[in-house]
Amino acid sequence: MRLKLSFKILLLLIGIFAVLFLSFAFVSYNSQKKNLTRAFTERATATASSLEAAIQSREEAENTQGISLNIQKSMLLDSEIESVKFYKLQGDRLVLSVSSDSAMAGQVADADNQGAFRSDTRSNSLVGFGVNEMLKVVTPVHVSGAVVGTIEVDFTLENVNAAITSSIINLLAIYLFIVALLLAVVYLVLKQIIIKPILNINRALDAVADNSFNYKLNIKSGDEFGALAGAFERMAELVRTSQESLNNRVEQQTAEIKEKADDLAKERSAILNILEDIQKKEFKAEQLAADLAKFKLAVDSVQDQVIITDPEGIVVYANAAVEKITGYSVEEAYGKKAGTLWRMPMNRQYYEHLWDVIKNQKQVFIGEIINKRKDGNLYVAQISIAPVLDKNQKLLYFVATEHDVTREKEVDKAKTEFVSLASHQLRTPLSSINWYTEMLLDGDAGPINEEQKKYLMEVSIGNRRMIDLVNALLNVSRLDLGTFMIDTAPTNIVAVTKSVVEELKPEITHKKLKVEEHYGENVPEFQADEKLLRIIIQNLLSNAVKYTNDAGSIWVDLKVVPQGGKVGSVDVVFESIALSVSDSGIGIPTEQKSKIFSKLFRADNAREAETEGTGLGLYIIKSIIDQSGGVVWFDSETGKGTTFYVTFPVSGMKKKEGTKTLDL
Amino acid sequence: MRASPKVVLVLEDEKPLLEAVRLSLTKNGFKVITARTVEEAKEQLCTTTHVDAIWLDHYLLGRENGLDFVAWCREDGNNKCKLVPIFVVSNTATPEKVASYMSLGAEKYFVKSNHKMGDIIEEIKKSIAA
Known part of the structure; x- marks a missing residue:
């Protein structure tokens, strides 16, 4: 740096001085040359004048020899004269007359001579160069006032040039010496005034660059550097303070940024969590959609009609079975109120009741309905309409399923007819046997002896068994079909029980059985199907009678048991009517207890004791009791006796829709 | 006099x-x-002076059954059997059947195989005597 600036300035100065010198040298050279030219021109003029003087007459002018001699003389007088030439007008041309050198007379004059002749002015010009440089002076010659020719005097400038050159060289030497001195001085001055302050400032700037603001500039000069130093110091201070405030700001902002970065990081992780959740939800939604697709597919392939409606009954979904069964397409069903399409052939009250159950009571409606197909045919269906509620018990939808039972009904009807016919076909021959045996025993075909009577009795008994079996089987078939009905009405169970006991009196008396009846005080009339109740009580009591040996005992107990009370060893869940029939009979073997309620089962000891018995009675009553909401069970010990218990809630038997009753 | x-x-x-x-x-x-078809029964009724009771089975030969006979009986103009007590003695006893007979005015319904003839006859005697 130090070198650079100084160097530049020095170069500049050198350049300036060089230029100065060159121009000075040039000027000097030119002026010297001029001077010399003037001098020579004067000398030439002198020569020419002398020549001119010599040639005063025209005749003289012709006297070339004389001129030549004159020329020679001049030349001797001036050593620097290279040549002298006299041009004379000859005719209309200016030609060489006399020359000092070997130039041929008669040569035409060159342009310079011609020009000088014509213009009657002296001319001088430099010809050639370097060592051969010559000054050519051309002077017009007058004779009696008229220009007769020119005299050309050529001076060699060899010496002159050499003189000039040497003088210039001397000048240059002196000049250079002075310049060197000056430069040295200038350099030192510069160094002090400019370089040092600059370097100082430089160092200060470096210090500032190193964040050290303590470097003090000591520039007291009043010039621009001083101002600069002052400015620098102010600037340095500014820089310092701004640096400080900048640092503070940076710190602050860094802190803010860090905080923001933290927040962003939190947000980012929150967003990632949300994305994760969304992904999970998407996955779940996909799963649900797949499940939904499965369910939709499943529901569409179901044989029964499935219809979903809004709370007003407008159809929003109908499965394919709707078309199969009703003949109306799914599109026809959409958007219409359910039922309008099926032209509701039943009475108004039915539909009002239906709506009441599902809309007002928000309960499931189950029942049989008759609808009309598109082709006008009626069909019977088992319908179930379930209201779907949200968690505030507000209606969202109705879901209705309809099971076309027409075929089932037809099958049912066919079965019923079959059972009817079968019973007729089975019972007819049995009736025949029954009645003819009756007539024989009555003696209608003649008197019979004891032995004949005995045999006939056996026939009768066997027949009776068959009849009982057929009756029981017919009941079982109705129970199995599930379409037997339970039709309840207020029933006096005490009365029924008493009448059953009364019915069995003949047998009881015959076997000398002791029967004790206990009827609770407040046994109410309760909702029951009297016929079925009778079947139950009859079965239990006839069993007790059948399977108790002569002179045994039977206890009949009928009472109301409150909630939490006991029947036998069993706790009662709700207030019930409880019937128990105990006997001191043969009991039920332990290993056969589990089969006692099964179809056609008779315990070994029962078969041994009593040939009569279908093995269906307990099955039948258990079926009835189970389907009507009661409970039946027993305790028994072989050789000691048996107790059968039956309970019904006081609210009564469960009503059951059906088409058949059982036979007694 | 008997x-x-x-x-x-x-x-x-x-x-x-x-x-x-x-x-x-x-x-x-x-x-x-006796008659085995409704048609035969109608013929018999034509030739007889009167009847005091009818023992009626449900399933009969021919197209018509006991129910048809009762319905015909109870029509006007059949004064021979219109008011006569009818005892249905059948081996089929579905509630519908029984209800139908009773609603048409049958006196009683017996399941054939469950009863001795003597019992049914007693019932008939009682009913006529009343």
Whole structure:
């Protein structure tokens, strides 16, 4: 740096001085040359004048020899004269007359001579160069006032040039010496005034660059550097303070940024969590959609009609079975109120009741309905309409399923007819046997002896068994079909029980059985199907009678048991009517207890004791009791006796829709 | 002076049963008219003066059954049997059937195989006497 600036300035100065010198040298050279030219021109003029003087007459002018001699003389007088030439007008041309050198007379004059002749002015010009440089002076010659020719005097400038050159060289030497001195001085001055302050400032700037603001500039000069130093110091201070405030700001902002970065990081992780959740939800939604697709597919392939409606009954979904069964397409069903399409052939009250159950009571409606197909045919269906509620018990939808039972009904009807016919076909021959045996025993075909009577009795008994079996089987078939009905009405169970006991009196008396009846005080009339109740009580009591040996005992107990009370060893869940029939009979073997309620089962000891018995009675009553909401069970010990218990809630038997009753 | 015997019309398609019932009723002092179809029964009614009771089975030979006979009986113009007590003695006893017979004015419904003829005859006697 130090070198650079100084160097530049020095170069500049050198350049300036060089230029100065060159121009000075040039000027000097030119002026010297001029001077010399003037001098020579004067000398030439002198020569020419002398020549001119010599040639005063025209005749003289012709006297070339004389001129030549004159020329020679001049030349001797001036050593620097290279040549002298006299041009004379000859005719209309200016030609060489006399020359000092070997130039041929008669040569035409060159342009310079011609020009000088014509213009009657002296001319001088430099010809050639370097060592051969010559000054050519051309002077017009007058004779009696008229220009007769020119005299050309050529001076060699060899010496002159050499003189000039040497003088210039001397000048240059002196000049250079002075310049060197000056430069040295200038350099030192510069160094002090400019370089040092600059370097100082430089160092200060470096210090500032190193964040050290303590470097003090000591520039007291009043010039621009001083101002600069002052400015620098102010600037340095500014820089310092701004640096400080900048640092503070940076710190602050860094802190803010860090905080923001933290927040962003939190947000980012929150967003990632949300994305994760969304992904999970998407996955779940996909799963649900797949499940939904499965369910939709499943529901569409179901044989029964499935219809979903809004709370007003407008159809929003109908499965394919709707078309199969009703003949109306799914599109026809959409958007219409359910039922309008099926032209509701039943009475108004039915539909009002239906709506009441599902809309007002928000309960499931189950029942049989008759609808009309598109082709006008009626069909019977088992319908179930379930209201779907949200968690505030507000209606969202109705879901209705309809099971076309027409075929089932037809099958049912066919079965019923079959059972009817079968019973007729089975019972007819049995009736025949029954009645003819009756007539024989009555003696209608003649008197019979004891032995004949005995045999006939056996026939009768066997027949009776068959009849009982057929009756029981017919009941079982109705129970199995599930379409037997339970039709309840207020029933006096005490009365029924008493009448059953009364019915069995003949047998009881015959076997000398002791029967004790206990009827609770407040046994109410309760909702029951009297016929079925009778079947139950009859079965239990006839069993007790059948399977108790002569002179045994039977206890009949009928009472109301409150909630939490006991029947036998069993706790009662709700207030019930409880019937128990105990006997001191043969009991039920332990290993056969589990089969006692099964179809056609008779315990070994029962078969041994009593040939009569279908093995269906307990099955039948258990079926009835189970389907009507009661409970039946027993305790028994072989050789000691048996107790059968039956309970019904006081609210009564469960009503059951059906088409058949059982036979007694 | 012996009262003229009461007349019972017995409608039953099974021959052996028909015979047994006829014998029993005769033994009990009744006059018995038998028929195996509704058509036959109608014919019989034409030739007889009166009937006091009808023993009626449900399933009969021919197209018509017991129910049809009762319905015809209870129509106006059939004064011979319009007010006569009808005892249905059948082996089929679905509630519908029983209800139908009773609503048409049958007196009683017996399941054939559950009863001795003697019991049914007693019932008939009681009913006529009343």
